[in-house]
Amino acid sequence: MRSRVVCGVAAAVTLFATACGGGDDAKSSSGATLGGGTAASGAAPAGTSGFPVKVTDCAGAETTFTQAPRKIVTSNASSLEMxxxxxxxxxxVGTGFPPGKGTMPEQFAARAERVEVLGDMVIPKERLLGSGADLYIDTFADMGGMGAMGSGPSEKEFSAAGIKHIYLKSTACAAKRPGPQQDLAEVEADIKGLGAVTGTSAKADELVAGMEQKLGAVRTALAGVPQDRRPTYFFFDFDAGTKQPIAVCGKQVANAVITLAGARNVFADCDGDYKPVAWEDVVARNPDWIQLGVRDKGSAEANAKAYDEAERFLRGFDATKGLNAVKGGRFVRIGSERTTIAGVRNADTVQQIASTIHPDLVKPAQAAQ
Structure with a gap:
């Protein structure tokens, strides 16, 4: 059995970095969360059309932008891709947690490789403050749960360095939200908020409209399937290890993706966004479908090999080989990042899952290619 790699790069991002930032210092210049921005237009970095723009943090404190930022640092590949x-x-001008090979959409891959890596994981405090950035986009907010590695600048230090600090609401505030994420409204709000801040609202609206078109097609196709008749579904985070499974809970973006695709997340009821569970818990919930949550390995061949390895484990492991999904060979082979990390491609993942588990209702032609 593979050992659990909880402190690895990808696992660290998805499992620990979830708390919401904010505080009194955020009211004037930093610590805001996207999703509350006013509309802006035009794409010129130095333009003022559509400004000022205000965005709020998880507690409602505001940060005001009088013009679009010129130099941006991202905490990881999620906001970078947005x-x-x-x-x-x-x-x-820089990023932390750089995208792995193959994880960026093909049209952005070459440019993403040229972005300076300021930290293989969390960006060191001194390097971030000295980056020359005027905006830092934090996908996951407080990384304190990761020990010394998560010790970032204070909001006063961000302000002194001339860096505005904002978060993506769909992930930064997820663990503290009052209920589960069942749609992609907060992801779409992040895209629109980031569009407002960067002066690219027209493009943001276009992206969200495209997502809604895809989601609407799936919603219409599944309208006749009662909630209690929809198949149960387990997201198996294979790369987090096999000794103890890590469940995606109701507050995680993946729960919205699974729900919209016409399935019922077997761990939707656990509080928070992620939670270590026991294999006995998985067996007790006996899912109809299992997604092999493999992180992109950089090529179709490498990904196929990883999916095969994950499936072999489930078929050979005493605790799981008797599950309905395993006995029926009902596995979903869709990458982890596009399911658990907020972004434009979440809508594509909804389509792909739906066309796999509801092939008679959502045809492959409707799914993302």
Whole structure:
């Protein structure tokens, strides 16, 4: 059995970095969360059309932008990818948790590789403050649960360095939200908020409209399937290890993706966004379908090999080989990042899951290619 790699790069991002930032210092210049921005138009970094723009943090405190940022640092590949989709990727001067090979959409891959890596994991405090950035986008907010590695600048230090500090609401505030994420409204709000801040609202609206078109097609196709008749579903985070499974709970973005795809997350009722569970818990919930949550390995061949390895484990492990999904060979082979990390491609993942588990209702032609 593989050992659990909880402190690895990808696992650290998805399992620990979830708390919401904010505080009194955020009211004037930093610590805001996207999703509350006013509309902006135009894409010029130095433009003022559509400004000022205000965004709020998890507690409602505001940060005001009088113009679009010129130099941006991202905490990880999620916000970096959003900026590429918005057409603002040329303003990124550095990132932490750089995208792995194959994880970026093909059209952005070459440019993403040229972005300076300021930290293989969390960006060191001194390097972030000395980056010359005027905006830092934090996908996951407080990394304190990761020990010394998570010790970042204070909001006063961000302000003194001239860096505005904002978060993506769909992930930064997820663990503290009052209920589960059942749609992609907060992801879409992050895209629109980031569009407002960067002066690319027109593109943000276009991206969200495209997502809604895809989601609407799936919603219409599944309208006749009662909630209690929808199959149960377990997201198996294979790369987090096999000694103890890590469940995606109701507050995680993946729960919204699973729900919209016409399935019922077997761990939707656990509080928070992620939770270590026991294999006995998985067996007790006996899912109809299992997603092999493999992180992108950089090529179709490498991914196929990883999916095969994950499936072999489930078929050979005494605790799981008797599950309904395993006995029926009902496995979903869709990458982990596009399911658990907020972004434009969440809508594509909804389509792909739906076309796999509801093939008679959502045809492959409707699914993302």
């Amino acid at each position: 900026l590429f989709w918005l057409g603002a990727g040329d303003r990124v």
